[in-house]
Amino acid sequence: MVDVLVPLIIALPLGGFLFTAAVGRRLGDRAHLVPVWAVGIAWAIGMIVAFSSLTGAAPFGEHEEAGRVVSGYGHTLYTWIPSGTFQVDVGFFVDNLTACLLIVVLTIGLLVHVYSIGYMSHDPSPWRFFAYLNLFMVSMLLLVLADSFLVVFVAWELVGLSSYLLIGFWKHKQSAALAAKKAFIVNRVGDVGFALGIMAIFVDTVALGHGTLNIRDSIAGLTTAGANLPIPVWAVALLVFAGAMGKSAQFPLHVWLPDAMEGPTPVSALIHAATMVNAGVYLVARTNPIFASAPDAMVIVAGIGIFTAILAASIAMTQTDIKRVLAYSTLSQLGYMFASLGVGAFAAAIFHLMTHGFFKGLLFLGSGSVIHAVHEEQDMRRMGGLAKRIPHTYRTMLIGAIAIAGIPPLAGFFSKDEILGEAYKAGFQWVWLIGIVVAIMTAFYMFRLIGLTFWGQSRVDPAVEPHVHESPSVMTTPLWLLAIPSILLGLVLSLPGPPLGDPNAKGLLTGWLEPVFAQGTKIMGRTEAGFALFGIDGALLLGSVAVAVIGVLVAWRLFGVNLWRFQRPPMPERVRTLTARVPFLYRASLNKWWFDDLNHLLFMVIGGRIAAFLWWFDRRVVDDTVNDIATTTVGAGRELRRVQTGRVQNYALGIAVGLIVMAGSFLVLAAR
Amino acid sequence: MIRVFVGSALAAAFIVTLGLIGLAAGGSRSLNAYLTLAGILFTIGMFGFLARRNAISMLMSIELMLNAVNLSIIAFSSFSTTPEFRNNGSVIALMVIAVAAAEATVGLSIVLAIYRNRKTPLVDEYDAMSQ
Numbered sequence: 001m002v003d004v005l006v007p008l009i010i011a012l013p014l015g016g017f018l019f020t021a022a023v024g025r026r027l028g029d030r031a032h033l034v035p036v037w038a039v040g041i042a043w044a045i046g047m048i049v050a051f052s053s054l055t056g057a058a059p060f061g062e063h064e065e066a067g068r069v070v071s072g073y074g075h076t077l078y079t080w081i082p083s084g085t086f087q088v089d090v091g092f093f094v095d096n097l098t099a100c101l102l103i104v105v106l107t108i109g110l111l112v113h114v115y116s117i118g119y120m121s122h123d124p125s126p127w128r129f130f131a132y133l134n135l136f137m138v139s140m141l142l143l144v145l146a147d148s149f150l151v152v153f154v155a156w157e158l159v160g161l162s163s164y165l166l167i168g169f170w171k172h173k174q175s176a177a178l179a180a181k182k183a184f185i186v187n188r189v190g191d192v193g194f195a196l197g198i199m200a201i202f203v204d205t206v207a208l209g210h211g212t213l214n215i216r217d218s219i220a221g222l223t224t225a226g227a228n229l230p231i232p233v234w235a236v237a238l239l240v241f242a243g244a245m246g247k248s249a250q251f252p253l254h255v256w257l258p259d260a261m262e263g264p265t266p267v268s269a270l271i272h273a274a275t276m277v278n279a280g281v282y283l284v285a286r287t288n289p290i291f292a293s294a295p296d297a298m299v300i301v302a303g304i305g306i307f308t309a310i311l312a313a314s315i316a317m318t319q320t321d322i323k324r325v326l327a328y329s330t331l332s333q334l335g336y337m338f339a340s341l342g343v344g345a346f347a348a349a350i351f352h353l354m355t356h357g358f359f360k361g362l363l364f365l366g367s368g369s370v371i372h373a374v375h376e377e378q379d380m381r382r383m384g385g386l387a388k389r390i391p392h393t394y395r396t397m398l399i400g401a402i403a404i405a406g407i408p409p410l411a412g413f414f415s416k417d418e419i420l421g422e423a424y425k426a427g428f429q430w431v432w433l434i435g436i437v438v439a440i441m442t443a444f445y446m447f448r449l450i451g452l453t454f455w456g457q458s459r460v461d462p463a464v465e466p467h468v469h470e471s472p473s474v475m476t477t478p479l480w481l482l483a484i485p486s487i488l489l490g491l492v493l494s495l496p497g498p499p500l501g502d503p504n505a506k507g508l509l510t511g512w513l514e515p516v517f518a519q520g521t522k523i524m525g526r527t528e529a530g531f532a533l534f535g536i537d538g539a540l541l542l543g544s545v546a547v548a549v550i551g552v553l554v555a556w557r558l559f560g561v562n563l564w565r566f567q568r569p570p571m572p573e574r575v576r577t578l579t580a581r582v583p584f585l586y587r588a589s590l591n592k593w594w595f596d597d598l599n600h601l602l603f604m605v606i607g608g609r610i611a612a613f614l615w616w617f618d619r620r621v622v623d624d625t626v627n628d629i630a631t632t633t634v635g636a637g638r639e640l641r642r643v644q645t646g647r648v649q650n651y652a653l654g655i656a657v658g659l660i661v662m663a664g665s666f667l668v669l670a671a672r
Numbered sequence: 673m674i675r676v677f678v679g680s681a682l683a684a685a686f687i688v689t690l691g692l693i694g695l696a697a698g699g700s701r702s703l704n705a706y707l708t709l710a711g712i713l714f715t716i717g718m719f720g721f722l723a724r725r726n727a728i729s730m731l732m733s734i735e736l737m738l739n740a741v742n743l744s745i746i747a748f749s750s751f752s753t754t755p756e757f758r759n760n761g762s763v764i765a766l767m768v769i770a771v772a773a774a775e776a777t778v779g780l781s782i783v784l785a786i787y788r789n790r791k792t793p794l795v796d797e798y799d800a801m802s803q
Contacts, residue, residue, distance in 0.1 A: 646801030648730075653722055 002052075002059060003075050005045050006092045009102075010141045012042040017134035024127030031127030032120075035134045036113045039106070042137070046106040050099035054512050060094060062515065071095055071515040074147050074216070081150075085206075088213055093147035096512040100350055101144040101282055104357040105275045107485075109137050111478035112270040115365050118475040119266050119372065129169060129264065136162035140275050144282060149198045149213045152283070156194065156247065159276045160187045166271060167263040179259040186256040190246015194283075197239030200231040215286065223289040223523060234294035240287055241301055248280030248334050251308040255595055257331055261323040265368030268323060273330045274361040278353050281337045288346050288520035295524075302342025302423075306434045309335030311593060313441035317448070318579075318589040321378050322367045325449050329404065330360055332438060336419055339431050344524050345422030346517040347510045352415035354509070355489050359403040359411055362482035366397035369471040369479065370453060375464045380449065385458035390470045394454050396479040401450050403486040405443035406548035413548070414490030418507075421540045426526070432540075436547050443551025451559025706747035713740035725794045727783040731776060738772045 016038030024031045053060040053072070062071045072095025081088040094102075113133060120126040139158030146152045160183075168180030201218050205211050207230050208221045222233055244250070249257035260272045271277070284291060284301065291298055312331030319325045333356045340349035371378055373390045387394045403410035406417070416439060424432040460468060470476065493509040558575050579586040588594070690712065697705040713736055720733030742765045749761020787793055 644801075646799050648795045648798065649722055649725075656718055656722060 002049070002073060002094075005049055006075070006094060006145060007077065009042045009046050009049065009106075010138055010145065012038040012045075013134040013137040013141070017131050017138060020127055020131040020134065024131055025125075027127060029121070029126065032113075032117045032130050035130040036110075036117065038134060039110050039113050039137055042141075043106040043110045046102045046141075049094060050102045053094050053096055053099040070216075072098070076147075080148075085211055086202075088148055088150050090151055091147045092145040093216065094145065095516055097282070097285060097350065097516045098144050100354055100509070100512070101278070102141075104278070104354050105137070105140050105144065108274040108357055108361045108482070109133075109140075109270060111481055112266045112274075112361070112365070115269075115368070115475050115478040116264075116266040118472045119264065119368055129166075132162055132165045132169065133266075133270070136166065136271060136276070140279070143279055147215055149201060149215055149218065152215070153194060153198055156243070156279065157191065159247070159271075159279060160184060160191070163187075163260070163271050163276055166267040167260045169264055169267065170262075173262070176262040179256075179262040183256040183260050186253050187246045190243050190253050192242075193239045193246070194243020197236055197243060200236045200239055204229045204231055204233075204236065219287060219289050219519075223293050223519065232294075233290055234297045237287075237291050237294040237297035238300065240290070241284060241297065244280030244283050244338075245304065246280070247283075248277050248338070249308075249331055250280070250304050250335065250338055251311060252595070254308055254312065254331050255599060258324050258327040258592070261321070261327050265323065265364060265371060268327070269361045269364030269368065272327065273364050274357040277330060277334055278337075278357065281334065281341065281349055281353050284338070284341045285346050285350055285516075288341075288517055289523055291341070292344070292520035292523040298342050298344065300342070302339050302428060302431055305335045305338025305340070305342055306431050306438075307335070308332070309339060309438045310434050310441070311335075313438045313445065314585075314589050315592050316445040317441060318586060320380050322370065322380050322383070322449060322453060323364070323378055325380075325445060326360070326363055326367055329363075329442065329445065330356075332442060333360065333404070336416065336435065336438070339423065339435065340419040343423045343426045343428045343431055344521070344526060345419060345426065346520060347513040348415065348418040348422050350513055351490075351493060351507075351509050352419055354493070355403070355411035355415040355486075358482055358489055359400045359486040362396060362479060362486050363400040363404065365475070365479055365482065366393050366400060369393040369475055370397075372471050372475070373468050374460055375467065377461065377464070380452040382459050382461060383453045384456050384460070385454070386460075386468065387454040389468045392470060392476040392479060396476075396483045397454070398450060399483045399486055401446040403490075405446050405552055406439055406544060407443075407552065408545060409487075409491050411486050411488070411490035413545070414494040417541055417544045418494065420544055421537055424540055436543065439544055440547045440551040443548045444555045447552050447555030448559050451555055455559060703747055703751040707744055710740045710744040710747065713737075713743065725796050727786070727793050727795050728780075730795065731779045731783065734779070735772060735776065738768060738775075742768050 013035070016035040019034050020027075020031060027033075056062065056071075059073045060071070064070075072093060074091055074093035076089045076091035078090055079087060080090045113130070116126075116129065116133065120129050123129065136159065139155050139162055143152055143155035143159060146155055164180045164184040167183055168177050170176045198213065201222065202211055202213055205213075205218045205221045207228070208224070210217075210221070212218050212221070222229065222236065246253045257272055257277065261268050263272075291301065309332045312328040312335060316325050316328035316332065319328060333352065337349045337352050337356070340346075340352060369390065370383065370386065370393055373386065373393065374383060377383070399410070403412040406413045408414075420432050420435045420439070423429075423435060458465065494507040558578075591597070690709065693708055693712075694700075694705040697708050699705060717733045717736030717738075717740060720736065721730050724730055724733065745761060745765050745768070749757050749764070752758045752761070783793070786798060790798060
């Protein structure tokens with residue numbers, strides 16, 4: 001049964017993609033029916049599979065397999081590459097980590113599909129959009145379900161491809177075409193690392209006696225104690241992490257994600273906030289025993305993660321494009337996840353991945369609704385005072401903002417607090433400290449966004465002002481449906497199981513993910529300390545609540561408020577004097593710390609010079625060598641043609657002379 | 673008329689010279705005499721092949737060269753100390769004669785065919801292949 005259901009999750013969107021790509025053009029404005037229903041049914045099946053896995057039902061629960069106790073269920077569909085000792089099987093593997101990802105990908109994917117019906121209704125070719133969306137679903141589901149590194153790599157490239165297609169969906173807009181290219185190329189840099197990592201894994205497993213690319217087998221091989229590996233495990237970990245950095249947009253490969261906002265907003269919500277950018281987090285979590293065996297690599301992961309978090313948060317504080325603020329916020333939250341992975345808190349990273357997927361998806365869809373309402377305007381300086389005009393969007397976005405800011409009891413509080421707490425308790429105080437600063441910044445820039453967009457006086461273009469309207473219900477319903485998990489998910493997932501008051505009780509999600517991360521935790525030698533509400537945990541918890549509230553209050557004070565009776569005008573002059581006091585930091589943040597300029601200098605100017613030199617070398621040396629050989633041959637042929645007179649006796653003379661020379665030289669040589 | 677006399681005189685002088693050379697080389701019991709004769713015949717043939725423009729003459733020159741070679745084969749075989757070669761050298765010569773006959777047939781027919789086309793036996797006018 002399961003052997004059929006799980007492939008069906010991938011097959012349904014694949015069918016939707018093929019059908020829509022083939023005949024979608026003729027369906028006009030009904031093109032969305034097949035793709036949306038395909039994803040809808042896949043969602044239903046996915047939920048069945050996910051909940052069977054999470055509740056430990058057969059065949060997913062713990063059972064004995066080849067002499068060891070495993071949890072999760074894998075099934076080989078067929079052998080893709082049967083080549084002697086190198087064999088790659090295509091199959092799926094579902095454990096609780098996969099189940100968590102299935103919930104996020106399918107739920108947000110389905111809601112984004114529904115939302116897109118409204119958002120793309122004015123577009124001339126929605127069929128193309130829905131075909132691409134379904135292709136993305138296929139790739140992402142393949143990525144989380146595959147049980148072989150090579151198949152994961154194929155899916156990895158496929159999500160990159162569909163991301164490229166969707167960012168450049170409005171292909172006539174030059175900025176969109178350029179952004180799509182940028183995303184693709186920057187991703188390629190990381191993918192090289194991932195590809196090398198896969199090769200390294202194969203080399204290592206061959207050295208261990210049985211070359212395999214199966215994820216579970218190769219991880220088990222690589223983490224064997226005392227194994228003599230030709231490529232050390234830390235190198236494998238860093239190569240895999242390079243791939244994760246590309247896909248999850250970590251410093252220094254973060255530059256593509258903000259530009260990717262050129263795509264349609266549902267795409268930004270689905271791919272560049274909730275699902276695809278999580279692929280890197282998923283990959284590191286999936287290979288957690290490898291990382292656990294390389295503590296130095298873990299420190300690098302944590303360092304890059306937390307650095308990306310504070311870098312992106314500092315940029316988000318001054319951006320004026322509503323989607324770019326959210327994009328940098330995504331970068332920052334992904335940085336949190338990698339910091340969490342780096343300090344060894346794998347479950348906390350997946351927890352934040354899930355909550356972030358929902359509230360960031362909500363925020364992006366909300367921003368799409370705002371942009372829709374003010375007629376494709378994305379600059380927050382020309383918004384303001386929209387709270388009353390688009391109440392559903394305002395309320396849901398406010399929920400999302402509170403969630404991401406980390407105010408209890410919404411989702412973001414629990415996951416962020418868990419990351420910070422775990423970092424502190426694991427001895428990474430510096431990660432915790434930077435994380436706290438990032439938390440203040442997060443709360444600030446989110447409420448700056450809310451303030452500029454919804455509070456205060458309207459700064460909307462007077463021509464558009466009378467036409468501001470709330471989006472249709474096909475768009476607001478997904479917003480409310482995403483608001484529910486944004487409020488409740490953290491509470492539900494972090495609550496301990498039934499025996500309340502048990503100090504050793506774990507959160508629901510931590511319990512689910514325990515078998516997945518058991519090996520990594522064992523290698524790291526961590527012992528799970530119980531949650532002490534009136535001890536260290538309580539203090540950390542209070543600290544993160546306090547910083548979140550500080551951030552919110554500062555933004556509240558600066559960017560105005562009208563919540564119920566409270567009415568406080570925004571203070572643009574105060575904002576100006578404050579930014580004038582730190583001109584360097586302000587300019588740095590506004591210019592994104594000049595990373596685009598640095599890349600321009602490195603790759604366009606210096607790289608361009610090198611390329612120009614190589615072009616010169618190719619033209620003058622390589623090409624000219626070839627051409628000169630040809631010219632010489634032609635000239636020699638032209639001149640030597642005269643020797644061929646066409647007269648019999650000239651040839652005969654040649655033969656005679658040759659004979660005489662041969663005979664003569666024979667005589668001379670024989671005489672010696 | 674004068675040319676006939678001069679020609680006959682030159683031919684007579686040539687034959688006498690040949691005989692003198694043969695005697696100088698050791699007479700009929702010497703291998704060198706035969707080889708010298710064969711060498712002279714071959715040289716005459718080669719000269720004819722290179723110098724004459726008439727295709728028929730060139731074919732005749734080829735025959736001369738072949739016969740020079742045949743002569744040397746016979747001479748070698750009859751002076752050889754290897755019994756197999758001494759007994760069977762004439763077989764090789766017969767073989768060469770047969771091949772030469774075949775070659776002459778083919779050569780002549782080619783020459784005739786070209787002659788019908790170009791209306792001339794002179795090979796330096798067969799210049800379709802030249803530049």
